[in-house]
Amino acid sequence: MAAKTLFDKVWDAHVVTEIKGGPSVLYIDKHLVHEVTSPQAFAGLEKRGISLFRLQNTLATADHNVPTKDQHLPIKEALSRQQVEKLTENCNKFGVTLYGLGHPYQGIVHVIGPELGVTLPGMTMVCGDSHTSTHGAFGSIAFGIGTSEVEQVMATQCLMQSKPKTMKIEINGKLGKGVVSKDIILYIISKISAAGGTGYFVEFAGSAIRSLSMEARMTICNMSIEMGARGGMIAPDETTFEYIKGREFAPKGAKFDEAVAYWKTLYSDEDAKFDQVLTYKAEDIEPMITYGTNPGMGIKVSGHIPAETEIDAASRLSFKKSLEYMDFQPGASLIGKQVNYVFIGSCTNSRIEDLRLVAEFVKGKKKAANINAYVIPGSKQVEKQAIAEGIDKVLAEAGFELREPGCSACLGMNEDKVPKGEYCVSTSNRNFEGRQGPGARTLLASPLTAAAVAVSGKIVDVRDFNLN
CATH class of the missing domain: 3.30.499.10 (Aconitase, domain 3)
Known part of the structure; x- marks a missing residue:
């Protein structure tokens, strides 16, 4: 059997069908929704008189337009208020789980997914937001989509996607004083430019990446989009499993053990071929x-x-x-x-x-x-x-x-x-x-x-x- 990258393994497990010489139909495990890119998608479903194909796979929250003071009071800015109210109205109408203002789980969409145990290794995840790449820190294929694609996922739980090329960025060594994960990703982007990852899905690897906490890994994958990449991912390991264990919606008991057994297969095979490989020394990175x-x-x-x-x-x-x-x-x-x-x-x-x-x-x-x-x-x-x-x-x-x-x-x-x-x-x-x-x-x-x-x-x- 041919050696595969982590990306290949997750991608191949989600291809429903391939169009010869064209894109693949990719199944989406989890669809995250917020107030900015969802109104037109919900309107499209309503116009066609259809419901969400897999309601349980969709989760919504309010984050972009919300004020950060006096959240118990009506939102002052008219457009922001309208956006948040429309999300509430749409979620009620279509039966979508919403963590709106005042809910104990409300927050930025890419923060709540991981902390609630919604984000898991080996998943495909999308959201109408470019920084969906954050969730790739768990060894998932996660990327942002446009409003028409938001509607497509709502209606079919699938997306038409062309398979991107793969890139491995390896950082080995020990980080210096005052250097944290944000410095790592800003350093990489300064080296390859804001377009250096265009057309690629990036896997971050190496001893410096392995040494990071899950939250630090999320920072790195979050900004993979800022080098033009489709997304970024990191192979799951004991740090990942420990982070997920016991979270609200994560698998429990025997189901968790079964899941971990599968998650342990999610890594790039030793002789897997990447389209491009870049290597950096952790010691060269400064604030x-x-x-x-x-x-x-x-x-x-x-x-x-x-x-x-x-x-x-x-x-x-x-x-x-x-x-x-x-x-x-x-x-x-x-x-x-x-x-x-x-x-x-x-x-x-x-x-x-x-x-x-x-x-x-x-x-x-x-x-x-x-x-x-x-x-x-x-x-x-x-x-x-x-x-x-x-x-x-x-x-x-x-x-x-x-x-x-x-x-x-x-x-x-x-x-x-x-x-x-x-x-x-x-x-x-x-x-x-x-x-x-x-x-x-x-x-x-x-x-x-x-x-x-x-x-x-x-x-x-x-x-x-x-x-x-």
Whole structure:
């Protein structure tokens, strides 16, 4: 039998039929739904007079448009209110399970799937959201889809998909002081560019990846989309099984043991062929920060913005345009640059481990007077855990504001926006023009770097602090 990659094994197990010379019909195990990309899909079903084909395979939550303050009150922004109300109406009409505002399981769609035990190894998972790739950390094929595809999955539980190429990115060695998983993925994207993974499904491997917790692995897979890849995945192991065990909707007892026996077969065979293999040393990775308007425009925080001559000719125009928007100069260092906003949250970095990391760093310290520091938990469960551990008090004493769950200032789709012209060091995943609000300037970084910036009031190298 031919050797297979992890991706091949999961893909092949879900192909219903193949169209000769064309795409495959792929069965979808779990469909996650939120308020932004679902209204037209539900309307399409209603128009055709059909119901969801496999209702139990669909789960909905409200995250993008929700406010992060006073969630018990009506939503102020008219469009946001309309989007959230429409989701509630549609889920009631079609019988879809919804974790809406006020529900103890509500949160960012890519945070609640794993923490509830909905996300499992070997699955195919989709959502009308590009960062669905997050769930690939469990060894599942997970990717974002468009609104017409959302309707397709609702109606048939299948999707027409062309099989992508495979890429393996291996990181071996030991991570240095102050370096966390966000730095790993920003480093990789800075090396291969925001388009370097186009056409591929990426498997992350190597000793540095194996050493990571599940939450750290989710951060890596979350941002695989930012290198242009269709998605990212990591083979499940004991860390994965331990994380899943005992979660609300995970298999229990003998069923869990049976599932683990299958999950243990989900790895790339030793002689499996990838279309491309890239290898990096963990020791070469330092705390990272972006300087431009795509996630590939990243540098070591101790480094400098590239000179124009360091940029290939085809990218120079967009490089210049980007620096104009950010008001940065080629060749400059970012160290010491004043920043007035810090955002810790999003589907990339809003899990309990992220909040623990920030709280541990800021304990006994105070944020700088110029800084507005927002910490947004990824779900009601994360928020509850943070309060139980006293993280809320540590943050409050340091002058940080812990708010209620939602996508928040990751994107300008709710009340949490960064004002025009202001810089924000953000733990989110995208730094496009206006992503955090019209005219806002975003610098992507890890929660640890963001916490150090909040305490300093300017861009700093977190390694200059005493780290445990």
